[in-house]
Each structure stands twice: as C-alpha cells, then as structure tokens.
Amino acid sequence: MTSKTILAAVTSVFLLGACATGGDSFSGLGSGTGIGSSVVKMAIDNQCRTELNKRNEWRVIALTMSAEKQAEWENKICGCASEEAPNQLTANEMMQVLSPSTRTQALTSVAAKTVTACFKRMYR
Secondary structure, three states, rough: OOHHHHHHHOOOOOOOEEEEEEEOOOHHOOOOOOHHHHHHHHHHHEEEEHHHHHHHHHHHHHHHHOHHHHHHHHHHHHHHHHHHHHHHHHHHHHHHHHOOHHHHHHHHHHHHHHHHHHHHHHHH
C-alpha cells in the first residue's frame, strides 16, 4: 500500500459518520497556546487513538503494516489532529469539553473536523 492509499483509507475511517459543525474558533484557544490548548490537545490525541483503534477499517489497514509503520501513521494522524484541534474548537464545544457529561461527544466532533484539516495539510 502506498502512503496516499493509507492516508485516504484512514481519513475515510474518521469521516464515516462524523459530521463537522460550523462556528467561529474559540479565540482563547485559536492561537494554540496556553493551558487550555494543551488540555484540548492531549484529550484529542487520546480520543483520536481510542477511536482509531475501535475502527475495523483501521485494524484491517494496520494488519498490512509493521508495528513501527502503524505507530508512525497513528502518530501522524493523531498528532496532526491534536495540533489542529484548538483551531477548530468553537466556544460552544469548549464549554462541552469542560463538562464531563458532554466531553466525549464534543471531543469526537472536534476530532472529526481536525481530520479534514489534517488531510488537507498532509496532501500539500
């Protein structure tokens, strides 16, 4: 499998059933700095890895790769998603992230949006 094939397959994994919502970036996190940004980045990275490993498509793709290559792609995908998250986070989503009862849903929504941004970044 080529890198572009793997990236396209992994991107489709994330986009299956994920709907991005519109809205302005939360200005306090849009710059990607600060404690709030770090917390969001760590949470998105963790959520990304959890969701990625739940997906049958990823598990099938991962079977075709060495453990090192699988870790490399997981790091690329989830690292990009966590870096892009503060830029994609709306004020409403930030409030949802802060609430334990809505955190997972908000992180899933933000992770879906970041995959699109990462897909564009990786194909430049």
